[in-house]
Amino acid sequence: MPESKLHGSGGYIIADLTEEQTKKADLGVGKLFLAPIGKLEIQKMSKHYCKICETEFSNPPKIHLEENTNEQVAENLILVERGQYTCQQCSSIIGEYRVFKKQDESSDIGQAKSSQ
Numbered sequence: 177m178p179e180s181k182l183h184g185s186g187g188y189i190i191a192d193l194t195e196e197q198t199k200k201a202d203l204g205v206g207k208l209f210l211a212p213i214g215k216l217e218i219q220k221m222s223k224h225y226c227k228i229c230e231t232e233f234s235n236p237p238k239i240h241l242e243e244n245t246n247e248q249v250a251e252n253l254i255l256v257e258r259g260q261y262t263c264q265q266c267s268s269i270i271g272e273y274r275v276f277k278k279q280d281e282s283s284d285i286g287q288a289k290s291s292q
């Protein structure tokens with residue numbers, strides 16, 4: 177599987193993506209973007225480029241967890257985690273990630289027994 181270049185506001189990350197992640201990252205402008213993918217595992221990222229350092233590093237960026245939330249952003253959609261990928265050297269932000277969860281995935285456990 178070829179590695180993909182994912183653009184963020186402060187540089188890019190080279191990572192190994194699944195087909196589904198590639199689809200999410202492709203906004204139809206001929207580039208792939210970090211933000212729509214969700215959180216990438218550190219093992220999947222092989223390089224990062226930092227605009228501040230003007231250098232491509234041959235290791236993954238750092239992952240900085242900003243907050244764990246349980247914020248409802250739309251009907252049935254919850255933002256569970258928010259954070260950034262940051263440069264190994266200067267800690268500036270390469271890009272951001274957000275992890276969403278659909279509400280109904282975890283809801284109806286133990287609710288189906290209203291027998292009378």
Ligand SMILES: [Zn+2]
Pocket residue numbers: 226227228229230263264265266267268
């Ligand atoms: Zn840097």
